Amino acid sequence: MSQDFPNCTVVDHPLVKHKLTLMRRVETSTASFRALLQEISQLLAYEAMRDLKLRDETIQTPLATMEAPVLDGKKLVLVAILRAGQGILDGMLQLVPSARIGHIGMYRDPETLMAVEYYYKVPGQLTDRDVIVCDPMLATGNSAIAALSRIKNSKPGSLRFVCLLACPEGLANLREHHPDVHVYTAAIDERLNEHGYILPGLGDAGDRLFGTK
Numbered sequence: 775m776s777q778d779f780p781n782c783t784v785v786d787h788p789l790v791k792h793k794l795t796l797m798r799r800v801e802t803s804t805a806s807f808r809a810l811l812q813e814i815s816q817l818l819a820y821e822a823m824r825d826l827k828l829r830d831e832t833i834q835t836p837l838a839t840m841e842a843p844v845l846d847g848k849k850l851v852l853v854a855i856l857r858a859g860q861g862i863l864d865g866m867l868q869l870v871p872s873a874r875i876g877h878i879g880m881y882r883d884p885e886t887l888m889a890v891e892y893y894y895k896v897p898g899q900l901t902d903r904d905v906i907v908c909d910p911m912l913a914t915g916n917s918a919i920a921a922l923s924r925i926k927n928s929k930p931g932s933l934r935f936v937c938l939l940a941c942p943e944g945l946a947n948l949r950e951h952h953p954d955v956h957v958y959t960a961a962i963d964e965r966l967n968e969h970g971y972i973l974p975g976l977g978d979a980g981d982r983l984f985g986t987k
C-alpha cells in the first residue's frame with residue numbers, strides 16, 4: 775500500500791519499473807509501446823487479482839486424484855475505458871481468457887477536463903462478480919470516477935481499478951468519490967500540468983497506443 779494513499783497499491787517490482795521507463799521514453803515506437811503495455815498489465819494483474827476466490831475441483835494427475843484449486847474465469851469481468859484501457863485489457867485477457875468483458879467509451883473534454891461518455895456495454899449481471907476497471911492513466915480522475923459510478927449502478931460483488939500511471943490529484947479525487955475502490959498502479963507521478971496531463975508521465979496514452987498522432 776502507498777504511504778500517502780491507503781486506497782492505492784504501487785506494484786513496485788524491477789520488471790514493472792523497467793518496462794514503464796521504456797514506455798515513458800518519447801522515442802519508443804507504437805509497436806513497442808503496445809507490446810510493453812500488454813506485458814506490464816500482466817504484472818499488474820498479478821497483484822490486482824491476488825485475492826480472487828478459488829474453488830476446489832476434483833482432478834486426476836497421472837498418479838493420483840486430488841482436490842485442486844481453480845479460478846472461475848466467468849466470475850471476473852474486465853472493463854476497459856476506451857480507448858487506451860483496451861491495451862491493459864488485452865494483456866490481462868491472456869492470463870484469464872475466460873473473463874467476461876465490458877467497454878466504456880469515454881473521452882476528456884479538453885476545456886473542462888470532465889469525462890464524456892459515448893459508449894457503454896458491460897455485462898448486466900454483476901452482483902456476484904469481481905470487476906476490474908482498466909485505464910492506463912489516472913490524471914484528474916474524472917474518467918475513472920465516472921466509469922466506476924456507472925458500474926456501481928449494477929452493484930458489483932467487488933470493484934477495483936488498474937492503471938499504469940497515477941498522480942496525487944487523481945488518487946485524492948478518486949478516493950473522495952469512491953473510497954471503497956482500491957487502485958493498483960505501476961507508479962505515482964509528481965503532478966498534473968495545466969492541461970491535465972501527468973508529469974513527467976508518458977504523454978497521451980491513447981495516441982501512443984494507437985498511433986493517432
Ligand SMILES: O=P(O)(O)OC[C@H]1O[C@H](OP(=O)(O)OP(=O)(O)O)[C@H](O)[C@@H]1O
Pocket residue numbers: 855856857858859880881882887889909910911912913914915916917918944970978979980981
Ligand atoms: O483522469 P482523467 O483526467 O479523466 O484522464 C484520464 C483519461 O484520459 C485518457 O483518455 P482520453 O480522454 O485521452 O481518451 P482516449 O483514450 O480515447 O485517448 C486516459 O486514457 C483516461 O481515460
Ligand SMILES: O=c1cc[nH]c(=O)[nH]1
Pocket residue numbers: 911913970971972973975976977978979980
Ligand atoms: O497524462 C495524461 C493524462 C490524461 N490522458 C493521457 O493519456 N495522459
Ligand SMILES: [Mg+2]
Pocket residue numbers: 978979980981
Ligand atoms: Mg487520449
